[in-house]
Amino acid sequence: MTWYALRVFFSDKSELTYLPFCSRQPHFTKAQIEWQGLVINALTGTDQPIVDLSSESAEDLLAHIYPSLSFVELCELKQATLGTPLSNLNWTDFFALQSMHFNSRIEELCSLINQTPLSFRDWCHNRKMSPQDLMPLLGLNSVETFNQASPAFTKLGVSRNEGKTIIDRLVDLILMDHSPESLTQVESSQQWLERLNQLRNPMTHARDSKTQIGTKLPKYARMDQQRHGDHMVNKIHVEFSDYNDLRQKLQRLSQNQEF
């Protein structure tokens, strides 16, 4: 968009309302932009000139002011436009300008995201959570219980990958009537993930535990048990000095001499 080529005139500020939205990473233009009586770049109280660009497409203007919004910011912007001249914005086009899809599922998701606490939305923004990552929330009729567990995302420094699984497990467990307290009594994100997985998949957890070797292994051997998708993999690490040593240790292990 070639800003300097547009006809610029000053409006009477008293007639204007301000869009209650400002991106977490504001992209300032050289002027306040007015669109059909609404200042859409939210710089209340500044002395910058106001440019009336009411004849321009609102989608293009917003995309110029906010060229790169995260998904939660898009949700917040959508909420902020309610009751303003921007409420009829073509969200499909505007989301597309932000390289995202918009459809009825995304619309429902936006509405839910706007009901979560700011701290959770900040976490989502910082972790670049996509609509697909947050889609499990649509399973909830209300985010009230989820909101009680949500401060843990920031507190425990949950990563995006951990967060995707945690959100999915939390939604399942909330729908299974687990209390928010029972879901968040943990001290690290890793512990949180493990606890939710155990609660969500108790039968598999019990099966996995059965395959663990109960007896202590000798000092030169260590056992790891890791779930790789739909497989539980048991690994024994053996320390050895040479092949002869390895052969002997494997023989002893296989004969269960040290189990």
Place this chain on the structure above:
Amino acid sequence: MTSVWNDKFDKILVEENVKDSRVALRFFEVFGDKVEIVKNGPKDIKRGVLSANEFSQSKRQVYLTEFKGQFFKKCPGFHKGLACCNYYVLNLGFQCDMDCSYCYLQSFINSNYLTLYTNLDDALNELRDFSELKNQPLRVGTGEVIDSLSMDPITLYSRELISFFKDYPMWKLEFKTKSAYVDQFLDCDHAGNVIVSWSINPAAVIDSEEHLTASFEQRMNAARAAVKAGFQVSFHIDPMIWHPEWKKNYGNMVKEITQSFQPKDIPYLSVGALRYQPEQKNIMRERFPMSSMVNSAETFRSQDGKLRYDHSLRKEMFSHILGLFKENDPTWKIFMCMETPETWVDTFGHTPAKEAPLKSLFQPIG
């Protein structure tokens, strides 16, 4: 017949250029004034990703039109990493009027209308193009994205397909259904190459997860009627769904099948376990409660990206079913649908191509 169908659909639309097709005329006959003629598609059609409500709506709105693409496609099981059985699919519509909690269409359907294609003749012409394969075995199924028979009392497509396949005795036509509608074609002449197959589960699973489908007893009765009329029948025990009483319930189901049918009546049986794309989990959770056996299932990502039960549990479930059939009669022919070669090896001790009675199913065609 009308009373059965009257409450099933909220809206029935027929595209103007197909209003004189055989199928459209039957819809007018059954639904009368409820049928509306439209030009250039339904005005309120939604395209793309559907919300849970829009998906539910798509089961109650029918749209009759021509299909302009390719009808005949290789089964989606033909996929790297999966053992495949040379199965071709002929799609005569899109969406199903029944509502299984685990149905993959929930992450696949992109229109809020159940679409029925009226140009069956074009589909049959496409099949004629495969005539160079006339003397080779070929399996064609019609139940991939729409149930083969659940609307057949109206469309009567089965009768035309059976008649077509009479000229291709080396080919097999497979109807795959969860309905009990067979009466409309039992009097048709056929070349013995029509398999009427039922996706089957124990009554407890059907009642809990397979909404708007025929009951276990209704499906079994329909299968008995089909055998009596000289048709081959088959059962797809797929998806097996774990629940606390699974062993007992699947055991009773196998007992019922083996008491009612002989291995000679059933060319093959297939088994598969619950599986779905990860994104499907979201819409399932929105549409069905967590008390559902499917929503509460403990599933994990498998090597093809789908969510499945733990490998060792799948192995246990398959071995149980296979054991019950083989105990009854070792000549039952059973294969696993959309399973990894690894699961085949773990369950049978070898890959499908080496399972003697099934070898012909797993040879490449052409």
